[in-house]
Amino acid sequence: MGKPIPLSGNYAVAYAVKAADVDVIAAYPITPQTAVVEKLSEFVANGELDAEFIHVESEHSALSAVVGASAAGARVFTATSAQGLLLMYEIMHIASTMRLPIVMTIATRAISAPINIWCDHSDFMASSDAGWIMLMGVNAQEAHDLTIAAYRIAEDPRALLPVAVGYDGFWVSHTVEPVHVVEREGALRYAPKRVARYVLDPERPVTMGSLGSPDWYFEFRVQLQDAVEKSREVISEALREFKQHFGREYREVDGLYTDDADVVLVLMGSAVGSAVPFAEEARRAGLKVGVVNVRLFRPFPEEEVLKHLEGAKVVAVVDRAINPGSSSVGPLYSDVAVTAFKRGLDVPILSYVTGLGGRAVMKSHFEAMVKHAYGFVGKRMRDVKTHYSFVGVRE
Amino acid sequence: MASLSGWRTLPPGAVILEPGSSVKYKTASWRTLRPVIDQEKCIRCRLCWTYCPEPAILELEKPYTAKSGRTYKVTYEIDYDYCKGCGLCAEECPVKAITMVEEVR
Numbered sequence: 001m002g003k004p005i006p007l008s009g010n011y012a013v014a015y016a017v018k019a020a021d022v023d024v025i026a027a028y029p030i031t032p033q034t035a036v037v038e039k040l041s042e043f044v045a046n047g048e049l050d051a052e053f054i055h056v057e058s059e060h061s062a063l064s065a066v067v068g069a070s071a072a073g074a075r076v077f078t079a080t081s082a083q084g085l086l087l088m089y090e091i092m093h094i095a096s097t098m099r100l101p102i103v104m105t106i107a108t109r110a111i112s113a114p115i116n117i118w119c120d121h122s123d124f125m126a127s128s129d130a131g132w133i134m135l136m137g138v139n140a141q142e143a144h145d146l147t148i149a150a151y152r153i154a155e156d157p158r159a160l161l162p163v164a165v166g167y168d169g170f171w172v173s174h175t176v177e178p179v180h181v182v183e184r185e186g187a188l189r190y191a192p193k194r195v196a197r198y199v200l201d202p203e204r205p206v207t208m209g210s211l212g213s214p215d216w217y218f219e220f221r222v223q224l225q226d227a228v229e230k231s232r233e234v235i236s237e238a239l240r241e242f243k244q245h246f247g248r249e250y251r252e253v254d255g256l257y258t259d260d261a262d263v264v265l266v267l268m269g270s271a272v273g274s275a276v277p278f279a280e281e282a283r284r285a286g287l288k289v290g291v292v293n294v295r296l297f298r299p300f301p302e303e304e305v306l307k308h309l310e311g312a313k314v315v316a317v318v319d320r321a322i323n324p325g326s327s328s329v330g331p332l333y334s335d336v337a338v339t340a341f342k343r344g345l346d347v348p349i350l351s352y353v354t355g356l357g358g359r360a361v362m363k364s365h366f367e368a369m370v371k372h373a374y375g376f377v378g379k380r381m382r383d384v385k386t387h388y389s390f391v392g393v394r395e
Numbered sequence: 396m397a398s399l400s401g402w403r404t405l406p407p408g409a410v411i412l413e414p415g416s417s418v419k420y421k422t423a424s425w426r427t428l429r430p431v432i433d434q435e436k437c438i439r440c441r442l443c444w445t446y447c448p449e450p451a452i453l454e455l456e457k458p459y460t461a462k463s464g465r466t467y468k469v470t471y472e473i474d475y476d477y478c479k480g481c482g483l484c485a486e487e488c489p490v491k492a493i494t495m496v497e498e499v500r
Contacts, residue, residue, distance in 0.1 A: 099408030207411035
């Protein structure tokens with residue numbers, strides 16, 4: 001590993017995309033993602049990256065353009081946030097069911113209204129049913145590394161799925177950190193361009209994106225579900241080999257102090273960076289707190305999450321998004337609770353929604369959650385009257 | 396119809412490997428009204444052929460002599476394999492030679 005250079009999360013992603021030697025980029029500017037594609041257009045303009053940069057009039061067009069380019073066999077990239085991601089939502093399903101290995105990064109941001117350009121996970125969570133593999137990096141280095149891993153995962157003939165890499169808007173996207181940059185040669189050795197699939201080629205004509213009548217549609221949706229399910233193996237292999245190539249180790253799920261924890265905090269994104277020192281401090285004060293970082297969100301890593309919950313007396317799931325009116329309220333909570341239910345884990349599982357619209361997730365918030373959660377030690381899920389609460393909101 | 400492949404064996408991503416295979420998809424099953432051409436009234440103006448979006452109007456080199464004694468070199472017929480019964484031909488026909496009748500199967 002060479003010397004790290006100072007990069008924002010956005011620039012770290014741009015350097016990863018350059019290293020992956022993409023052929024086509026199409027994107028539309030939106031805060032807090034804009035700097036990614038600004039940097040990439042600079043790379044293309046000054047000749048550091050030999051790629052087509054397609055300037056489009058919307059995110060709907062951006063994703064549509066990379067769908068077309070990917071169908072033609074190109075290695076592609078796009079990036080977005082919030083409203084832009086929602087505008088892409090329609091095309092996200094098309095990309096996945098057409099099994100196109102597109103890589104997109106999402107600098108996570110709140111969804112309007114009211115207009116808010118700051119971080120939460122509303123956009124990421126709202127797009128989590130579109131059949132994409134979804135990863136979440138906690139810092140600039142992870143955003144960089146996972147973007148490179150995403151190409152290897154997406155183009156694997158056993159997967160052939162689009163991959164989204166999230167990282168927190170502003171907290172990561174605009175924060176400058178020391179980043180070890182992967183060079184092109186190394187990136188292409190780890191993730192060589194693979195086109196082991198059908199592509200649009202006049203010499204060997206095929207039809208893509210056709211009508212799927214009631215006689216056909218169901219089969220292709222099941223095929224997608226099967227592909228996402230089976231991608232677990234591809235993802236796990238890609239992360240394992242990432243360590244062999246670059247020395248940095250990533251797992252689908254990280255667990256810290258979960259072996260003997262009373263309360264396990266389950267969360268995603270940059271707040272993990274605050275939860276860890278909080279847990280260390282809590283332990284010094286005699287509170288057995290564990291932390292679980294869910295790095296892979298789709299397919300949801302059930303086994304890996306469950307492994308860290310089995311000894312817990314209370315599970316506290318921290319969400320930076322609300323699914324209003326749902327039985328879970330917190331979207332991450334939903335997956336954790338279903339996973340626990342399926343395995344008969346009968347401890348209180350509580351949902352804490354915090355940090356919406358750029359509000360900072362502070363140590364005091366974790367203290368409030370853990371204090372509340374400790375009140376449920378020794379109880380069972382059926383004893384919990386209201387499973388969710390909002391932390392850091394004004395009443 | 397021959398039995399259709401299951402999801403395990405279909406090409407990934409709904410790719411269709413056989414070019415031009417859409418002709419195998421007989422869209423006539425959508426039809427609830429069937430256009431019927433009255434060859435006596437038809438003046439061979441070709442407007443139905445022009446407007447048909449499928450196209451499912453056949454222009455056949457089949458001479459036809461009307462009761463008036465007039466002989467036409469061509470005959471227009473409906474391709475009932477693909478006609479979806481939209482009724483555009485009947486709407487556009489300037490001499491009302493096409494009627495839409497209920498499809499009974």
